[in-house]
Amino acid sequence: MAPLIQIIVGSTRPGRFADKPLAWLVDRLGARDDLELEVIDLRDHPLPLYDLAVPPARALRDYPDEAVAGLGRTLDRADGYIVVTSEYNHGYPASLKNALDHVFPELNRKPVAFVGYGNVGGARAIEQLRLVAVEFEMAPTRYAVHILPDVLLPAMRDDPFTPEVFAPLDSRLELLVGHLVWWAEALAAARSVS
């Protein structure tokens, strides 16, 4: 069975740019037969600012709040993740950090790859997320997609929008996905025996 890859959309603000790279990812990855695709939009998982009495690393899926439990069950299904991240003040968005902090075992021993955008292609946000991923016992991939201003600005202006505006990044996405699927399959096999 093909691994389930979830695309997690980090930005939740109205009018977010994130919807454009998301549409491109769904367009390019939706028809592949080496993975199953699911979109996890954090807008669909509104959470309070983190206030759990017991940290998720210790609660082990026993959450007091149905919203958190629902997010946990959703993330639990995946074999790997692609996080789509904006960059706010040289970091990744608080909406993403807040969601991540609410879970823990669901992410353990799974790979994660990143698609970022901004003045430096979200590189600073992605580097920070890689550090965070290690604490979640995840395997962050080397390959990321960085949407730099040469593509970002035309994409922002593109009206009506077409995923083709991101075509210059198709080969980079192909590399990312190839590595992510390899890790997803390898770690799923490893998780199944220990």
Ligand SMILES: Cc1cc2nc3c(=O)[nH]c(=O)nc-3n(C[C@H](O)[C@H](O)[C@H](O)COP(=O)(O)O)c2cc1C
């Ligand atoms: C609070 C804030 C801080 C920002 N800081 C950065 C930054 O450090 N680097 C960058 O490249 N873009 C920065 N931007 C511009 C964002 O890249 C741009 O607004 C982008 O559309 C945000 O992604 P989103 O629309 O999907 O939320 C910032 C935007 C906001 C709202």
